[in-house]
Amino acid sequence: MEIFQGVLGGFQVALQPINLLYCFVGVFIGTLVGVLPGLGPAAAIALLLPSTFAASPVSAIIMLAGIYYGAMYGGSTTSILVNIPGEAASVVTCLDGHAMARQGRAGAALGIAAFGSFIAGTLSVVLLTFLAPFLARVTLSFGPPEYFALMVLGLTLLTYFARESMVKALMMAAVGLLCGTVGQDTISGRFRFAFGIRTLEDGLGLVPVIMGLFGISEVLLNLETREEQQEIFAPPTTGLLPTREDWRASTLPILRGSVLGFFLGILPGAGAIIASFASYAVQKRASRHPERFGTGAIEGVAGHEAANNAAAGGAFIPLLTLGIPANAVMAILLGALMIHGLQPGPLLVKQAPDVFWGIITSMYIGNAMLLVLNLPLIPMWARLLRVPYAIMFPFILLFCLIGAYSVGNNVGDGLVMWIFGIVGYLLKKFDYEGAPLILAMVIGPMMEEALRQSLILSTGSFGIFVARPITAGFLLVSAFLLVLPLLRRGVRISQV
Amino acid sequence: MPRDLVSGLFWLAVAIFAAVQGISLKLGSLSRPGPGFFPFWGGVVLGLLSVVLIVGSLRREAPRLRMRPESAKPLVVVAALLGYLLLLESLGFVAVTFLFLLLLFRLERRGWAFSAVSAGVGAFASHVLFQLWLKTQLPTGPFGF
Numbered sequence: 288m289e290i291f292q293g294v295l296g297g298f299q300v301a302l303q304p305i306n307l308l309y310c311f312v313g314v315f316i317g318t319l320v321g322v323l324p325g326l327g328p329a330a331a332i333a334l335l336l337p338s339t340f341a342a343s344p345v346s347a348i349i350m351l352a353g354i355y356y357g358a359m360y361g362g363s364t365t366s367i368l369v370n371i372p373g374e375a376a377s378v379v380t381c382l383d384g385h386a387m388a389r390q391g392r393a394g395a396a397l398g399i400a401a402f403g404s405f406i407a408g409t410l411s412v413v414l415l416t417f418l419a420p421f422l423a424r425v426t427l428s429f430g431p432p433e434y435f436a437l438m439v440l441g442l443t444l445l446t447y448f449a450r451e452s453m454v455k456a457l458m459m460a461a462v463g464l465l466c467g468t469v470g471q472d473t474i475s476g477r478f479r480f481a482f483g484i485r486t487l488e489d490g491l492g493l494v495p496v497i498m499g500l501f502g503i504s505e506v507l508l509n510l511e512t513r514e515e516q517q518e519i520f521a522p523p524t525t526g527l528l529p530t531r532e533d534w535r536a537s538t539l540p541i542l543r544g545s546v547l548g549f550f551l552g553i554l555p556g557a558g559a560i561i562a563s564f565a566s567y568a569v570q571k572r573a574s575r576h577p578e579r580f581g582t583g584a585i586e587g588v589a590g591h592e593a594a595n596n597a598a599a600g601g602a603f604i605p606l607l608t609l610g611i612p613a614n615a616v617m618a619i620l621l622g623a624l625m626i627h628g629l630q631p632g633p634l635l636v637k638q639a640p641d642v643f644w645g646i647i648t649s650m651y652i653g654n655a656m657l658l659v660l661n662l663p664l665i666p667m668w669a670r671l672l673r674v675p676y677a678i679m680f681p682f683i684l685l686f687c688l689i690g691a692y693s694v695g696n697n698v699g700d701g702l703v704m705w706i707f708g709i710v711g712y713l714l715k716k717f718d719y720e721g722a723p724l725i726l727a728m729v730i731g732p733m734m735e736e737a738l739r740q741s742l743i744l745s746t747g748s749f750g751i752f753v754a755r756p757i758t759a760g761f762l763l764v765s766a767f768l769l770v771l772p773l774l775r776r777g778v779r780i781s782q783v
Numbered sequence: 784m785p786r787d788l789v790s791g792l793f794w795l796a797v798a799i800f801a802a803v804q805g806i807s808l809k810l811g812s813l814s815r816p817g818p819g820f821f822p823f824w825g826g827v828v829l830g831l832l833s834v835v836l837i838v839g840s841l842r843r844e845a846p847r848l849r850m851r852p853e854s855a856k857p858l859v860v861v862a863a864l865l866g867y868l869l870l871l872e873s874l875g876f877v878a879v880t881f882l883f884l885l886l887l888f889r890l891e892r893r894g895w896a897f898s899a900v901s902a903g904v905g906a907f908a909s910h911v912l913f914q915l916w917l918k919t920q921l922p923t924g925p926f927g928f
Contacts, residue, residue: 452836454832454836454839455836457828457832458794458829458832458833461798461825461828461829461832462794462797462829464821464825465797465801465822465826465829468821468822468825472818474818475818477818479804479808479818479819479822480801480804480822503864506860507857507860510854510856510857510860511854511856511857677888677891677893678888678901680887681883681884681887681888681905682884682905684860684864684883684887685880685883688864688867688868688883689909689913689919689921692868692871692921693913693921696920698868698869698871701867701868701871702868705861705864705865705868708861708864709861712857717787717790718786719790731821735821738816738821739816739821742813742814742815742816743814743815743816745814746814747812747814747815748813
């Protein structure tokens with residue numbers, strides 16, 4: 288009953304003309320960002336955050352959230368037509384999607400990607416609607432030790448799923464935790480790692496760091512490796528609607544992808560990228576024709592697109608119920624909520640039900656808009672892809688510069704972005720990943736506070752983390768994940 | 784030199800720096816952790832992981848560092864970005880943006896005329912979009928824009 292009222296109230300908020308407009312602008316920009324390779328949703332949201340300061344909190348978050356799930360739709364277009372992932376989570380879509388385009392079935396691939404995204408997006412919002420308030424009630428009883436243990440689990444998960452080495456991912460998490468300590472210590476009030484520099488005394492800004500690590504460094508890498516002309520398939524104007532045959536092949540993968548994606552999305556640190564990779568593995572195993580995958584199987588496109596869209600919905604759960612961001616995008620949304628004077632966490636649903644339900648219900652509307660928006664506009668997006676990178680990259684850089692400057696109207700944040708741009712470039716060159724760094728930097732201060740409060744509570748005994756069942760459970764799983772790769776390596780060595 | 788050795792040594796230095804800073808910030812006690820507690824232990828963990836990486840990189844088959852960069856373009860862009868930030872407040876948004884775009888279009892070997900016109904249009908359009916429409920606070924230069 289409570290949920291029903293909440294949803295009703297949410298729609299009252301989300302259907303206000305101004306919020307419909309913000310939602311539309313959000314999903315439109317999101318699709319654009321998804322289509323354009325080299326500009327991810329995290330950098331785009333960071334860039335547009337300052338422009339929402341004048342809007343009401345609900346409108347602002349509705350728009351920023353729209354950019355996130357909109358980008359998941361847009362990414363598939365580029366993957367299918369150009370064989371470059373428009374954004375990271377659609378890497379897998381390239382495999383079967385581009386193969387379909389080669390066979391002249393680009394229309395069907397684009398169509399099923401849009402429908403799969405819509406179905407999964409909507410399903411995950413339904414799950415979000417029912418799970419979020421329930422989880423908020425459960426997490427209300429969480430104290431500092433539980434928060435600390437959960438954040439440890441989140442960081443461990445992210446490093447466990449690292450594609451390169453786990454040691455390097457853990458190192459990035461440690462670097463992120465250290466970056467998070469820059470600025471004033473909340474408990475003692477002392478400055479740390481500030482060296483008397485004003486910009487650092489306020490702490491490293493999340494927006495400049497993200498734009499440096501994911502925006503600037505991406506451009507630098509592209510400048511080196513990019514070949515000028517790529518084969519772009521002409522966008523089909525007909526045949527976008529999947530046939531009955533296509534539906535028969537795709538329905539189950541879409542449902543599997545949705546559920547898998549949603550639950551992987553919830554886990555802090557997992558997110559849409561891992562969801563789409565995991566979906567590929569699962570779909571292939573569950574399929575009766577695994578040999579079709581990679582050769583242009585429509586169920587391949589449908590399943591992964593479903594997974595990354597569902598993960599985008601799931602990612603809102605830890606943000607709305609715990610105040611813990613599951614990925615870099617959620618970290619910026621967390622920042623946005625706080626800038627607008629809201630405290631995300633278990634109390635949000637009680638203190639600001641209009642915001643809580645307004646955001647969730649706006650996602651139903653946004654997903655519907657995306658379906659309508661995407662199919663007819665595909666020719667337009669495809670034309671946009673023909674703009675040469677030589678024209679595009681100076682503007683991407685310019686937007687990053689403007690974005691970093693306008694966060695605090697000073698050059699200092701721009702310099703932070705500049706430094707992290709170079710750092711991000713070098714990290715890629717040396718095979719490190721930026722994601723654990725960002726997540727650790729965001730949750731670092733919360734983690735530190737929770738750890739120090741826990742130790743004060745227990746007068747210095749680490750027993751407090753073992754004595755509480757939830758805490759012990761989280762930490763046990765984390766320890767297991769950390770040890771697992773070592774065990775596997777041990778087995779491999781003993782086999783040799 | 785092995786690639787992981789280079790990055791491992793770098794992070795080890797960062798770790799030692801963080802741990803030393805942590806000690807000077809006061810570690811406090813376990814029942815009352817001080818401001819240096821978290822940086823110190825963060826540094827220790829990073830340091831241990833760096834050592835693991837360094838040891839692993841000493842295997843013979845570890846990938847080597849390629850000294851020659853593939854292209855000078857990233858270097859030019861990095862310099863252009865710094866120049867933009869340093870000149871922004873003295874020259875003003877529109878002028879710096881024009882110069883920045885001009886340089887980058889030229890970097891991709893577009894002709895002078897094309898680059899100048901595109902940079903001009905780009906600078907004007909971003910002026911309209913950010914300063915006039917979105918009302919972003921961007922510095923105006925000596926020319927009044």
